[in-house]
Amino acid sequence: MKNQFNSMSTKIRIGIIIGAGLLFIAGLFIVYWLFFSAPQSQAEKKVFIVSRNQTELETLDKLTAQGLIRNESAFNLIRSFKHGDIAPGGYYIYTNMNAWQVANKLAGTPDMKWVVIPEGWRKEQIGELLAKTFNWNGDELNKWNTIYTKMKSGYTEGTYFPDTYLIPVDESGLDMANRMTMNFDQKFAPYLSQFAQQNIKWTTGLTLASIIQREAAGSADMPLIAGILWNRLNQGMNLQIDATVQYARGNTGAGWWAPIAADDIKNIDSPYNTYENKGLPPTPIGNPGIAAIEAVLNPAQTDCLYYLHDSNRQIHCAKTYEEHQVNIDQYLKN
DSSP states (O other): OHHHHHHHHHHHHHHHHHHHHHHHHHHHHHHIIIIISOSOSSOOEEEEEEOTTOOHHHHHHHHHHTTSOSOHHHHHHHHTTSOSOOOSEEEEEETTOOHHHHHHHHHSOOSEEEEEOOTTOOHHHHHHHHHHHHTOOHHHHHHHHHTGGGSSTTOSSSOSOOSEEEEETTOOHHHHHHHHHHHHHHHHHHHHHHHHHTTOOHHHHHHHHHHHHHHOSSGGGHHHHHHHHHHHHHTTOOOOOHHHHHHHHOOSSSOTTOOOOHHHHHHOOSTTOTTTSOSOOSSOSSOOOHHHHHHHHSOOOOOOOEEEEOTTOOEEEESSHHHHHHHHHHHTOO
């Protein structure tokens, strides 16, 4: 009788243990399903964008809002085991990925990278930035400079619009060039009719805008510089712009826009040398922004023919060369 009681007691204990184990497993499954499982069973591809300087909290909120995770706190717990910040960029995330898979994806290299093109850069500078960002080899960079940016007439320079781009890491250099020129076409389109109304070829306006972009200390300077350069052109003066000579000289080891020397002006035989040649250079010398383009169309009304910037980047203009020389003595030589 005692053995029967012990056997029954053992079976009960085993049953309780098994039942508790099953409840525990069921609880784990429920917790997983509620907090860590994939939001959908179907694999729907989405591009999750992490903007520059985006905080971790903002990332969690966006993941939740876009339906890519079930629970922010649960995902944050997983993220606590991942070292390092989430790199800005775009990530291809599928809606059938669970929280661990999403966390692993965000801990890796983004599928799309941010590229910021500053105003006034020449295409070679843009190519160097793209090469660094997307690990181009020397051959691809050379193709950017000599092929990709020379495939369309009028688009060899000045049309690689300075902007912030989110570019897939597997995009070709040619597609990147097309991406930037398409952006230029869209941004420049509203100004085409304005150039036509003023009887200015758009290529002429863009070339002048590129010079203004390089010469100005900021957007506030641009209308005045535009007015002065238009005055020089209308009076048949040489523009005498350092930046155009810098463009012709290129990078000799001190950077693309290193200051020019007197020998550069004398020795560089190029249509971009506006000390030696009248009129505008044959193409833009960089890629201007909207403010420079608008300055060409809306120059300041001025009698000045000369200008300089002092050590504080404040502009000073003069009507005559003698007045300009006084400004040089006052603002530069001291």
